[in-house]
Amino acid sequence: MGSFPATRHSVVAGIASPDIHARRVAFDALVSAYWRPVYKYVRIKWRRDRDDAADLTQEFFARAFEKGSLGRFEPARARFRTFLRLCLDGFVANEIKARGRLKRGGDVSFVPLDFAAAEHELSTHPAAHGAGAASHADHDEDDLFRQEWVRGLFSDAVGALRASCEAAGKTKQFAVFQRYDLDDNADVRPTYAQLASELAIPVTQVTNYLAFARRELRRLLLERLRSLCATDEEFRLEARELLGADPTSRPA
Amino acid sequence: MSALSDAALRRLRDAAEAPDLTGTKYEIVGRIGQGGMGTVYRARDRELGREIALKVVRLPEGAPDIAARMMREARTLALLEHPGIVPIHDVGTLADGRVFYAMKLVRGAPLHELPGVSLPERLTIVERVCEAVAFAHAHGVVHRDLKPQNVMVGAFGEVLVMDWGVAKIVGDTTVSLGVGSVAGTDEHAEPTTGHGVVLGTPGYMAPEQAAGDPSLVDARADVYAIGALLRDLCTGNPESTHSDGAGDVPRPLRAIIRRAMSPDPRDRYSDVTALAHDVAAFRAGDRVTAYNENLFERARRLALRHSTPILLVLAYLLMRLTFLAVFGR
Numbered sequence: 001m002g003s004f005p006a007t008r009h010s011v012v013a014g015i016a017s018p019d020i021h022a023r024r025v026a027f028d029a030l031v032s033a034y035w036r037p038v039y040k041y042v043r044i045k046w047r048r049d050r051d052d053a054a055d056l057t058q059e060f061f062a063r064a065f066e067k068g069s070l071g072r073f074e075p076a077r078a079r080f081r082t083f084l085r086l087c088l089d090g091f092v093a094n095e096i097k098a099r100g101r102l103k104r105g106g107d108v109s110f111v112p113l114d115f116a117a118a119e120h121e122l123s124t125h126p127a128a129h130g131a132g133a134a135s136h137a138d139h140d141e142d143d144l145f146r147q148e149w150v151r152g153l154f155s156d157a158v159g160a161l162r163a164s165c166e167a168a169g170k171t172k173q174f175a176v177f178q179r180y181d182l183d184d185n186a187d188v189r190p191t192y193a194q195l196a197s198e199l200a201i202p203v204t205q206v207t208n209y210l211a212f213a214r215r216e217l218r219r220l221l222l223e224r225l226r227s228l229c230a231t232d233e234e235f236r237l238e239a240r241e242l243l244g245a246d247p248t249s250r251p252a
Numbered sequence: 253m254s255a256l257s258d259a260a261l262r263r264l265r266d267a268a269e270a271p272d273l274t275g276t277k278y279e280i281v282g283r284i285g286q287g288g289m290g291t292v293y294r295a296r297d298r299e300l301g302r303e304i305a306l307k308v309v310r311l312p313e314g315a316p317d318i319a320a321r322m323m324r325e326a327r328t329l330a331l332l333e334h335p336g337i338v339p340i341h342d343v344g345t346l347a348d349g350r351v352f353y354a355m356k357l358v359r360g361a362p363l364h365e366l367p368g369v370s371l372p373e374r375l376t377i378v379e380r381v382c383e384a385v386a387f388a389h390a391h392g393v394v395h396r397d398l399k400p401q402n403v404m405v406g407a408f409g410e411v412l413v414m415d416w417g418v419a420k421i422v423g424d425t426t427v428s429l430g431v432g433s434v435a436g437t438d439e440h441a442e443p444t445t446g447h448g449v450v451l452g453t454p455g456y457m458a459p460e461q462a463a464g465d466p467s468l469v470d471a472r473a474d475v476y477a478i479g480a481l482l483r484d485l486c487t488g489n490p491e492s493t494h495s496d497g498a499g500d501v502p503r504p505l506r507a508i509i510r511r512a513m514s515p516d517p518r519d520r521y522s523d524v525t526a527l528a529h530d531v532a533a534f535r536a537g538d539r540v541t542a543y544n545e546n547l548f549e550r551a552r553r554l555a556l557r558h559s560t561p562i563l564l565v566l567a568y569l570l571m572r573l574t575f576l577a578v579f580g581r
Binding site: 150151154155158177181182183207211214215217218221242243 | 256260261263264265267268269270272273274279
């Protein structure tokens, strides 16, 4: 993870760039953000086994890079996320039809993809246990894809938050955030007073540290979201769904 | 960074969406609910040491001045100081540009969840609702989304009208208040009002309101909604907008509901006070203006209304007759 471009240029614009280097950088970011949802989607919706799903995931991105199919996205017609899922559906359907006739795998490789970890995550997914059941309805499939996309976005932003806190010597800020918002081992959230005692800081600092970490998380999320959206309109819509606010508004 | 569990993701999403209250005197305690217009949190006012309801409103797109307008109009609503209207304590703008409202945190049950309430008690609740709404009307504010979920009955019987999120200030047909719910949320509501945008809740929405033209909506839309509330309270079963309920609902009460819910606003009560008078008259056993009773019904009503003196007179007459029969020979 952590392969998002440092600039705020849209990844979606980058994948259509005539500059091969810019296109490559954009594709790495795109793969980082989407490979997990793509893999899990292929596993669950298309009911492919692990190896097959891993191959199809890699090949989907490799083929898209070679052919530039994702660069043909039209923002007026759909969100990029929806477009990518529809492209994936078309790709997998064609692959299944052509199985045995086409050479597997592409020559292009992107960021390393940890399919074993994705498989482990999938083992707890309820839909993964219904492999023999009928295919999910369209909206469920879209939900699944979106949910995994959101999960990836948050995972990446949390990773970036951890790295920036460590770099800035703000480990206690991250520790408060981790214990209060991230730690899902505890059945019940600790109180601010418990956290203060645990980390030997005043209760007021718990409030401040948590506010800081959340603000940073929000900023990192929006930064990543912006890079994954094709237009300002799409960015606003996604941000509103994800965070409940119009990211372009400013204090009155 | 490994992928997050569902539980962690939920927490993080809540955390990321939580309003940034830096610079305010509030801190979030928990989330109460989420609706089309925003999210309502249980929050604590650090300075006064009390819990309040904090609504953070989503800002509509394409209207850069909407925050300022919503705040201006929230101030108008804040002037509605009435025991039956949830008071607004504070209004402001967060660091991220979202508007927030601090309101009284109401503890109680919404009308549709009230257990075992007698008919007279239910009628009294409707009268209290009418009083609060009449007060708002007198200040030029039409609620436009009265329904059981938006009426809270407190532990001591106090009745509060909630969620003024789609309320309209008479004379302004373009923007609703955007203030709102403490306990309830409205999935249908959107914070702007224009031609073709329907605000309100089916089943409680007057036909002219459902038509989507805000210029047609006035205080009589609230009369209609209170008629629907009354229908629910009497029949216990929400029906279509044109149903006045049936079954064992007394005819005068059915007539009140029918008049309040007339499709044509001109056929309704002229205001909620007139409706409240009729409800109170029915509860007291007096004649209601919405129903033309026949001679037999009038006699029966008067007999019930004055049952005590009538029974005393009858008892006296019976005693006299008995006395005459025994000693009058």
